[in-house]
Amino acid sequence: DIQMTQSPSSLSASVGDRVTITCQASQDISNYLNWYQQKPGKAPKVLIYDASNLETGVPSRFSGSGSGTDFSFTISSLQPEDIATYYCQQYDYLFTFGPGTKVDIK
Amino acid sequence: QVQLQESGPGLVKPSQTLSLICTVSGGSISSGGYYWSWIRQHPGKGLEWIGNIYYSGSTYYNPSLKSRVTISVDTSKNQFSLKLSSVTAADTAVYYCARDLRGQSGYRTSHFDYWGQGTLVTVSS
Numbered sequence: 001d002i003q004m005t006q007s008p009s010s011l012s013a014s015v016g017d018r019v020t021i022t023c024q025a026s027q028d029i030s031n032y033l034n035w036y037q038q039k040p041g042k043a044p045k046v047l048i049y050d051a052s053n054l055e056t057g058v059p060s061r062f063s064g065s066g067s068g069t070d071f072s073f074t075i076s077s078l079q080p081e082d083i084a085t086y087y088c089q090q091y092d093y094l095f096t097f098g099p100g101t102k103v104d105i106k
Numbered sequence: 107q108v109q110l111q112e113s114g115p116g117l118v119k120p121s122q123t124l125s126l127i128c129t130v131s132g133g134s135i136s137s138g139g140y141y142w143s144w145i146r147q148h149p150g151k152g153l154e155w156i157g158n159i160y161y162s163g164s165t166y167y168n169p170s171l172k173s174r175v176t177i178s179v180d181t182s183k184n185q186f187s188l189k190l191s192s193v194t195a196a197d198t199a200v201y202y203c204a205r206d207l208r209g210q211s212g213y214r215t216s217h218f219d220y221w222g223q224g225t226l227v228t229v230s231s
Contacts, residue, residue, distance in 0.1 A: 001169070034217045036153075043202055043221035044153065050215055087153060091216040094166060095143075095155035 004098035012104045019075040021101045023088035032092040039084045108132040110222035124190040128203030136161040141206040144188045146199040200224040
């Protein structure tokens with residue numbers, strides 16, 4: 001099984017701040033990694049696929065990078081509507097989600 | 107616009123079988139290039155992939171649940187379904203169905219691009 005870890009588990013930042021979340025896979029998964037945003041009571045929404053590709057319609061302040069075992073997700077300028085939990089997800093072998101990072105406004 | 111909608115009992119007794127249906131609208135489940143997944147989320151917790159199915163009937167399951175899970179497809183109704191047997195309180199969760207977009211012409215990609223709203227299933231006597 002491929003295990004995914006994320007850090008931090010939660011963060012609090014000010015509007016306009018740059019926010020970065022990291023995700024690590026337990027083995028090399030190439031670029032087979034996606035990032036999702038989940039708001040309370042809602043289904044997750046894909047933001048980034050294949051580690052760095054922005055899903056259609058997603059604001060450009062969201063970005064992703066990395067390959068192999070280490071990945072990062074960045075919000076270049078945090079907005080109030082970005083309050084959510086963010087999950088990474090690998091699809092190299094079946095599917096595994098990271099534990100999530102809860103993002104709050106300071 | 108593709109839409110997915112989960113349906114089924116919200117309350118299941120321990121040891122019984124949880125059964126859910128996902129109805130797909132705005133697109134055909136028989137279109138190539140997509141797998142159809144079930145994903146669950148325990149209250150206040152993260153996401154767990156349960157399994158998926160292709161329109162042909164080919165399935166893949168999470169090894170941790172494989173012995174209890176059956177996913178099937180009914181292309182005539184544009185639906186796919188989940189059965190989880192011998193449930194316990196640990197199976198209480200919000201269950202989502204989702205479309206898994208795959209690559210074409212040998213390009214490997216996969217992501218869940220459409221999701222249902224989710225349905226809470228509680229296991230309790």
